[in-house]
Amino acid sequence: MNIFKARAVKDLREATKAIPVIDFGPALRGAPGGLEAVARAARRASETVGFFYLAGHAPQIALFDIAGYINPPRGTLALDLIRAVRVRRAQRSEWLPRALLGTVLGNRRHYGGMVVHLGIAIIAAGIVGSGLFRTEKTVTMAPGDVVEVGGERLRFDGVRALPGPNYRAIQARVTLERSGRPVYPERRTYLKQEQPMSESGIDSTPLRDVYVVLAEQAGAGRWGMQVYVNPLVQFIWGGGFVILLGLWLGLSRKHKISDAPSQS
Numbered sequence: 001m002n003i004f005k006a007r008a009v010k011d012l013r014e015a016t017k018a019i020p021v022i023d024f025g026p027a028l029r030g031a032p033g034g035l036e037a038v039a040r041a042a043r044r045a046s047e048t049v050g051f052f053y054l055a056g057h058a059p060q061i062a063l064f065d066i067a068g069y070i071n072p073p074r075g076t077l078a079l080d081l082i083r084a085v086r087v088r089r090a091q092r093s094e095w096l097p098r099a100l101l102g103t104v105l106g107n108r109r110h111y112g113g114m115v116v117h118l119g120i121a122i123i124a125a126g127i128v129g130s131g132l133f134r135t136e137k138t139v140t141m142a143p144g145d146v147v148e149v150g151g152e153r154l155r156f157d158g159v160r161a162l163p164g165p166n167y168r169a170i171q172a173r174v175t176l177e178r179s180g181r182p183v184y185p186e187r188r189t190y191l192k193q194e195q196p197m198s199e200s201g202i203d204s205t206p207l208r209d210v211y212v213v214l215a216e217q218a219g220a221g222r223w224g225m226q227v228y229v230n231p232l233v234q235f236i237w238g239g240g241f242v243i244l245l246g247l248w249l250g251l252s253r254k255h256k257i258s259d260a261p262s263q264s
Contacts, residue, residue: 112250119242126235136228140218150229153177172214185214209233
């Protein structure tokens with residue numbers, strides 16, 4: 001018997017009733033113990049059922065606090081560090097940078113692990129953003145035409161012949177109107193082969209990447225263009241760097257920081 005048929009839901013209504021309903025109202029209203037109760041209920045539902053309905057919710061910042069209670073390594077990194085630094089300063093009357101450095105270096109594995117979790121969360125945000133919110137458009141443009149893709153306005157300024165060391169190229173100039181920065185996609189034909197190749201024009205910021213590909217000519221003065229807008233791609237690279245930083249912090253050797261100033 002097919003395993004999927006064997007484990008398939010037989011009664012949709014009964015299966016729907018098994019999904020718990022969690023009231024977020026007490027946490028959002030700031031009721032005593034409300035945040036902890038909601039976090040426990042959400043964690044229990046996630047571990048046992050995998051789904052839950054939300055009731056009494058609203059788009060407020062308290063939802064991020066709840067996420068922090070459910071998954072402490074990502075949600076409470078800053079709060080945990082701030083509390084530890086405050087305690088150290090109160091006990092030793094240290095200058096803030098010294099207290100911060102001493103706190104982190106004094107518990108390298110703990111904070112290194114938390115930084116690694118933070119890097120994983122950043123990478124996940126980049127993958128979700130670039131995968132689900134990517135937009136693309138294929139258009140035919142003449143000089144002066146403007147196209148809008150993914151919130152970006154791009155103006156086609158024209159093309160020019162560009163000789164290379166071992167190829168002939170047609171280079172287009174496309175200007176991103178919001179920033180004023182141009183990109184230069186090319187269509188190259190190498191001397192030893194007849195098949196043309198495209199070189200994308202790329203404009204990158206921490207929040208999105210824009211790729212412009214020059215396609216074939218589509219009539220007098222008109223050219224085909226493929227435009228892609230990928231949000232949060234840089235988060236993937238940035239998250240990898242954060243993970244490496246956390247690994248270095250967690251695996252590096254511990255050096256004792258002297259509490260008393262050296263005396264000459």
